[in-house]
Amino acid sequence: MLISCPYCGPRDLSEFTYQGDGNRTRPDPASTDQQAWNAYVYDRVNTAGDHHEIWQHSGGCRAHLMVTRNTLTHKVSAVAFARDAGHRKSDRHRMSGGAA
Amino acid sequence: MVDVLSPLKPVWKPGTHGNTANGIGVVLTETQPGSIVQLAAWQGQEKKLLAAIKAVSALALPDGAGGGKSGDSKAAFGIAPGKFLIVDQNEGLAAIFSGAVTSEVGTVTDLSHGRTALRISGPKAEWVLAKFFAVDFALPAFPVGSGIATLHHDIFAHIQRTGAEQFDLYVFRSFARSFWTMLCHASEEVGYEVS
Numbered sequence: 684m685l686i687s688c689p690y691c692g693p694r695d696l697s698e699f700t701y702q703g704d705g706n707r708t709r710p711d712p713a714s715t716d717q718q719a720w721n722a723y724v725y726d727r728v729n730t731a732g733d734h735h736e737i738w739q740h741s742g743g744c745r746a747h748l749m750v751t752r753n754t755l756t757h758k759v760s761a762v763a764f765a766r767d768a769g770h771r772k773s774d775r776h777r778m779s780g781g782a783a
Numbered sequence: 784m785v786d787v788l789s790p791l792k793p794v795w796k797p798g799t800h801g802n803t804a805n806g807i808g809v810v811l812t813e814t815q816p817g818s819i820v821q822l823a824a825w826q827g828q829e830k831k832l833l834a835a836i837k838a839v840s841a842l843a844l845p846d847g848a849g850g851g852k853s854g855d856s857k858a859a860f861g862i863a864p865g866k867f868l869i870v871d872q873n874e875g876l877a878a879i880f881s882g883a884v885t886s887e888v889g890t891v892t893d894l895s896h897g898r899t900a901l902r903i904s905g906p907k908a909e910w911v912l913a914k915f916f917a918v919d920f921a922l923p924a925f926p927v928g929s930g931i932a933t934l935h936h937d938i939f940a941h942i943q944r945t946g947a948e949q950f951d952l953y954v955f956r957s958f959a960r961s962f963w964t965m966l967c968h969a970s971e972e973v974g975y976e977v978s
């Protein structure tokens with residue numbers, strides 16, 4: 684799998700580190716909303732298709748990237764610097780239902 | 784200046800080696816710069832940092848990914864968004880940049896003792912490097928002066944093309960002896976000279 688870094692150009696997967704699902708919304712650090720934290724830590728939408736992910740070009744320019752990867756085909760359709768793309772908000776979280 | 788110690792000393796074997804039936808494919812050497820400095824601009828301060836590089840080193844870098852220049856005793860190239868590696872055969876470059884790059888513009892990191900600079904030159908330089916790194920070393924994709932950051936397994940490397948058939952590699956000093964040994968092995972089939 685190749686990822687085209689916006690700075691370095693197309694590079695092998697081995698130069699990149701997966702930083703997790705890009706659909707999560709981190710609660711305010713001061714928040715004590717257990718349901719929100721539970722959703723942030725555990726809930727994943729488990730997309731079959733285009734998936735927003737955060738990767739780091741750890742073996743290159745070391746920038747953090749927002750990558751859109753198809754989980755069925757591994758086709759990477761979009762890559763942007765995370766600092767430009769910002770945090771992609773998603774309302775597609777499952778309800779955790781676990782908090783008492 | 785005090786004598787420069789090389790981490791390659793135990794494995795440094797000057798002379799010609801390998802299959803030299805068709806001549807010398809590559810020449811391997813260590814450039815031993817006195818200064819290796821990494822500069823980083825805060826977001827939005829990149830142009831000011833480029834101006835500081837020009838003022839201190841007289842190298843006018845092109846404003847683009849990996850853009851760089853190399854001269855007889857100095858070289859500089861982009862390694863990441865807003866980040867540059869600056870090399871000088873003379874010592875003391877970090878101190879000069881510390882005066883020229885204010886804390887509002889960015890940061891200065893002295894890597895002079897943290898990296899080892901290796902040079903590979905010759906008609907088979909691209910061929911040998913392509914064994915290590917999954918990047919395109921052909922001249923149109925990797926023009927003279929430009930640089931990249933890449934990886935050989937866990938050995939991180941900054942590479943600048945300093946001639947049509949010449950590349951300078953900057954690797955962590957603690958990996959340098961191991962990497963140099965691999966470089967020699969990879970060069971055996973094309974014949975190489977250590978000088």
Ligand SMILES: [Zn+2]
Pocket residue numbers: 688689690691692740743744745746
């Ligand atoms: Zn990159």
